[in-house]
Amino acid sequence: MSSTFDIVAKVISETxxxxxxxxKPDAHAIDDLGIxxxxxxxxxxxxxxxxGIKIPLEQWTQEVxxxxxxxxxxxxxxxxxxxxxxxxxxxxA
Amino acid sequence: MRLEYFxxxxxxxxxxxxxxxxxIACTLPxxxxxFEGHFPGFPILPGVxxxxxxxxxxxxxxxxxxxxxxxxxxxxxxRAKFRRMVKPGEKLDVRAKxxxxxxxxxxxxxxxxxxxxxxADAEIILIVQDFPSPEAKAALARSTDFLxxxxxxxx
Numbered sequence: 001m002s003s004t005f006d007i008v009a010k011v012i013s014e015t016x017x018x019x020x021x022x023x024k025p026d027a028h029a030i031d032d033l034g035i036x037x038x039x040x041x042x043x044x045x046x047x048x049x050x051x052g053i054k055i056p057l058e059q060w061t062q063e064v065x066x067x068x069x070x071x072x073x074x075x076x077x078x079x080x081x082x083x084x085x086x087x088x089x090x091x092x093a
Numbered sequence: 094m095r096l097e098y099f100x101x102x103x104x105x106x107x108x109x110x111x112x113x114x115x116x117i118a119c120t121l122p123x124x125x126x127x128f129e130g131h132f133p134g135f136p137i138l139p140g141v142x143x144x145x146x147x148x149x150x151x152x153x154x155x156x157x158x159x160x161x162x163x164x165x166x167x168x169x170x171x172r173a174k175f176r177r178m179v180k181p182g183e184k185l186d187v188r189a190k191x192x193x194x195x196x197x198x199x200x201x202x203x204x205x206x207x208x209x210x211x212x213a214d215a216e217i218i219l220i221v222q223d224f225p226s227p228e229a230k231a232a233l234a235r236s237t238d239f240l241x242x243x244x245x246x247x248x
Contacts, residue, residue, distance in 0.1 A: 041169070041198050044195060044196070054194070
């Protein structure tokens, strides 16, 4: 079974022009991979469907804008994968 | 419909806020400066305006779902096909269905029929945000408040 990171990396490479070999757990989706906000929506759409969750992008953006969270908490891929795992766990709880 | 002002919807025929569907009726004007330019001597509705009619239909359903409190706009077009030319005076039957309910964005399947024919269909991304200003919010409320009360258009 693929890990969350493998699935996320595959989705990013299929949705954007980033080669899969460049997608690492420590990569920042925006700063390192150059994914813009609209491409990120496509990625979130695909991840929502793959994992059967609703990634709370609005809430995350609000938390970052209000200084309650760092951009890295959500947009560094290993952290994004951890958030996805939490959402999947919460859904099946 | 006021084509030049992008007021493209005439009447809500059906709306299901929970189900995420809407059906809109509208009739193209016989004359418009847009038809004078697209194309001289051969007036047809530009494909981008077919797309905008479908976008506004889906967007209106979401705007109503959010109790007219949030601003909905086109974020992207995942696919669009224009299958038939649409001429001045034609009546349009527009449908939209939300297929994915994201956080701050939605995916909708939309279609536009003219004279019983499929004229266009598209899968679009709609983004939902707070209104940029109270004036924009009030203006949109004013320009759409007739949609669910407009009388049926007869041939």
